[in-house]
Amino acid sequence: xxxxxxxxxxxxxxxxxxxxxxxxxxxxxxxxxxxxxxxxxxxxxxxxxxxxxxxxxxxxxxxxxxxxxxxxxxxxxxxxxxxxxxxxxxxxxxxxxxxxxxxxxxxxxxxxxxxxxxxxx
Amino acid sequence: xxxxxxxxxxxxxxxxxxxxxxxxxxxxxxxxxxxxxxxxxxxxxxxxxxxxxxxxxxxxxxxxxxxxxxxxxxxxxxxxxxxxxxxxxxxxxxxxxxxxxxxxxxxxxxxxxxxxxxxxxxxxxxxxxxxxxxxxxxxxxxxxxxxxxxxxxxxxxxxxxxxxxxxxxxxxxxxxxxxxxxxxxxxxxxxxxxxxxxxxxxxxxxxxxxxxxxxxxxxxxxxxxxxxxxxxxxxxxxxxxxxxxxxxxxxxxxxxxxxxxxxxxxxxxxxxxxxxxxxxxxxxxxxxxxxxxxxxxxxxxxxxxxxxxxxxxxxxxxxxxxxxxxxxxxxxxxxxxxxxxxxxxxxxxxxxxxxxxxxxxxxxxxxxxxxxxxxxxxxxxxxxxxxxxxxxxxxxxxxxxxxxxxxxxxxxxxxxxx
Numbered sequence: 001x002x003x004x005x006x007x008x009x010x011x012x013x014x015x016x017x018x019x020x021x022x023x024x025x026x027x028x029x030x031x032x033x034x035x036x037x038x039x040x041x042x043x044x045x046x047x048x049x050x051x052x053x054x055x056x057x058x059x060x061x062x063x064x065x066x067x068x069x070x071x072x073x074x075x076x077x078x079x080x081x082x083x084x085x086x087x088x089x090x091x092x093x094x095x096x097x098x099x100x101x102x103x104x105x106x107x108x109x110x111x112x113x114x115x116x117x118x119x120x121x
Numbered sequence: 122x123x124x125x126x127x128x129x130x131x132x133x134x135x136x137x138x139x140x141x142x143x144x145x146x147x148x149x150x151x152x153x154x155x156x157x158x159x160x161x162x163x164x165x166x167x168x169x170x171x172x173x174x175x176x177x178x179x180x181x182x183x184x185x186x187x188x189x190x191x192x193x194x195x196x197x198x199x200x201x202x203x204x205x206x207x208x209x210x211x212x213x214x215x216x217x218x219x220x221x222x223x224x225x226x227x228x229x230x231x232x233x234x235x236x237x238x239x240x241x242x243x244x245x246x247x248x249x250x251x252x253x254x255x256x257x258x259x260x261x262x263x264x265x266x267x268x269x270x271x272x273x274x275x276x277x278x279x280x281x282x283x284x285x286x287x288x289x290x291x292x293x294x295x296x297x298x299x300x301x302x303x304x305x306x307x308x309x310x311x312x313x314x315x316x317x318x319x320x321x322x323x324x325x326x327x328x329x330x331x332x333x334x335x336x337x338x339x340x341x342x343x344x345x346x347x348x349x350x351x352x353x354x355x356x357x358x359x360x361x362x363x364x365x366x367x368x369x370x371x372x373x374x375x376x377x378x379x380x381x382x383x384x385x386x387x388x389x390x391x392x393x394x395x396x397x398x399x400x401x402x403x404x405x406x407x408x409x410x411x412x413x414x415x416x417x418x419x420x421x422x423x424x425x426x427x428x429x430x431x432x433x434x435x436x437x438x439x440x441x442x443x444x445x446x447x448x449x450x451x452x453x454x455x456x457x458x459x460x461x462x463x464x465x466x467x468x469x470x471x472x473x474x475x476x477x478x479x480x481x482x483x484x485x486x487x488x489x490x491x492x493x494x495x496x497x498x499x500x501x502x503x504x505x506x507x508x509x510x511x512x513x514x515x516x517x518x519x520x521x522x523x524x525x526x527x528x529x530x531x532x533x534x535x536x537x538x539x
Contacts, residue, residue: 006322007314007318007322009318009319011314011506011507013314013506013507014317033506050319051179052295053168053169054167055167055266055270057270062157062158063268064269064270065267065270067167067181067182067183067267069167069169069181076323083295097184115167115180115184116184116187117183
């Protein structure tokens with residue numbers, strides 16, 4: 001039996017959740033005051049994911065950096081690998097929202113896409 | 122130059138106000154923006170979580186801005202970039218300055234104030250010490266990292282747990298800096314819960330509530346800071362001092378509406394919000410001058426800024442069309458935990474079927490009630506499981522209910538703890 005404590009982000013109440021795990025499975029959630037807490041705890045303890053946002057350098061654009069994001073959420077433990085791969089990446093202007101900057105980041109099938117329009121200087 | 126509506130500021134508030142005015146039949150609209158692009162602060166807010174209410178999807182700041190910029194272009198709304206507004210006169214003449222036109226004046230039928238807000242700086246905090254490099258507001262650091270491509274430092278302490286501070290704790294960490302601690306003067310965080318979890322807990326960054334910076338060390342460059350716990354009067358407790366070595370201190374200690382132009386106009390201001398007093402139409406005490414977004418009161422969510430700005434644009438259009446009525450005003454009063462209300466007055470003749478009244482509370486309340494009274498009669502008694510200063514609240518008032526109460530003078534909004 002393994003115990004984990006976390007804070008629910010379902011609403012401003014921020015319930016302190018205490019989760020009991022067995023064999024990688026959630027067996028008990030306590031401290032939640034609504035079903036949202038239960039769902040959040042289960043997802044967060046078995047398959048936590050995040051959208052990662054960052055910015056990369058642009059050559060010849062009106063600004064020096066273009067903001068980017070993972071097209072969908074990636075496993076939380078892949079965040080560091082994702083950031084490492086983004087380091088040193090340079091794209092050329094013009095850049096459009098939705099342009100694929102990196103295909104399949106950190107051994108996932110999730111692309112890194114641009115989230116800002118950068119025009120040629 | 123003559124325009125029906127001049128909008129000061131091309132951030133989320135200005136853009137939404139402009140599209141709304143246009144959609145309500147006004148053609149001659151001009152947006153004046155001091156930056157080199159439209160979108161305002163959204164351009165540097167590259168994290169996601171914007172637009173859940175407006176677009177029912179999670180967008181990053183630049184994406185949210187782009188939705189409106191595209192609309193501005195599709196609707197052929199005029200705008201001037203790199204343009205600084207210097208003065209607004211009482212007869213609605215706007216004086217502005219840029220490189221192409223020089224100094225110029227515009228006659229406006231109506232003006233929408235959408236200048237946003239700026240960050241409280243070190244000077245407002247009275248932290249003793251030298252003035253070394255390495256002390257930045259969180260928003261300045263955000264601009265450096267996300268737009269200019271510079272890292273402000275390697276070892277960071279953050280004072281203030283407002284949302285920008287929390288977002289920057291994560292951002293600096295992802296870019297390789299070591300964020301040692303976030304200190305918050307109050308016994309609760311001013312930021313959204315999800316930011317505390319996803320920006321601090323995810324990276325094991327400690328949040329120290331009821332703590333403040335009592336000294337900044339270093340002469341040329343920050344070398345460290347001293348943190349101390351504070352008592353219930355927010356005074357540092359002797360003996361609790363702790364030294365943290367760092368090369369950077371980020372300040373996320375509050376936002377102040379940018380109302381210099383408004384002050385010159387002599388409109389009535391609300392001390393609590395540092396924004397102008399407005400009526401149900403978001404019109405200031407000066408006829409035909411409207412305000413929306415963070416210049417009016419600081420918001421937590423851009424979605425609410427958009428909603429407010431859409432209303433301001435629509436009302437300015439009504440004013441230009443001459444559909445605006447003079448009438449008697451009902452005053453709104455916030456008390457017993459409600460720090461302010463926007464709007465401050467309601468003229469039922471000009472109100473839409475429903476008017477949204479936004480407010481903030483002054484403390485954390487659990488299992489309490491938001492109570493609304495028409496004069497002495499309580500008309501709304503709504504249970505809230507939690508109310509916090511960091512989360513803006515609202516109540517919706519119906520026109521039919523207001524008209525049903527004859528000779529209504531005052532609407533009171535308060536928090537009841539039983």
